[in-house]
Amino acid sequence: MGLTMYMGSLDVEFVRQVEQADNFQQALDLLADATQRLGFTQALYGYIPTIPRKRDGTWYPLKLNVRNFPSGWVAGWEPFTEIDPYYRACFSGTGLIEWSDVQRSEQITPVQRRAFEYLGDFGLSCGITVPVHLPFGRFAVMSAIADRSCRNWHAVRNEARDPLFWMMHAFTKVIFDRGFESQIDVANPVSLTNREQECMRWAACGKTSTEIGIIIGRSPETVRLHIKNSIAKLNAHNRAQAVANAVELGLI
16 A cells, blocks of 8 residues: 555645655654644654664764754753664664653663653653664654643544654655755764765775875875875774775765
């Protein structure tokens, strides 16, 4: 059964509107409006353009692009961007994640429990998270949240599960079809200049600085400077590690 056949006429209109959005921010506004029609009060969308878990076992932080969140919430959220329990729960399966299930989990660490408490202080304790695991290890996630003003949470949750699942997948497909993924704000992005990327691509092919210089029409000293800058940006110790990090981040 196709997405539009399942979702019904109202959600077909949602997809049509997202397809006509001029940019990611407009599309996110439409997503928030659609979740509000389902009874939710806040919405967020996050994207990590690489495999979320690093080779050393740590995690890349997840930047939350939010709509209708309480003022001031972001100031204290920074310590939780890597250990966000709802974010971590996305890697125990591919289905919807009810926040209450995560909150009851015996696997939650004390610092993750503080994340629950922090959001709860802002009235954000009831929600549903929908992960999408994309090709090449990339990851996207949506959460629809109901704050203290929601008086019928159980009814909202029960009626919204299937629509949220299909809405998230349809939304993400349109975002990538339109090329909006580069507009999504991500945490601590590493950005290489075009010339740095070019030098790193040739370095990944095993070329020396002298050989790269000949290929791109620059001196070996200039190539070494670009690669040195790339090594620093990629938090690497040498050229080989910088190449590995650049590949992992999807930069080359």
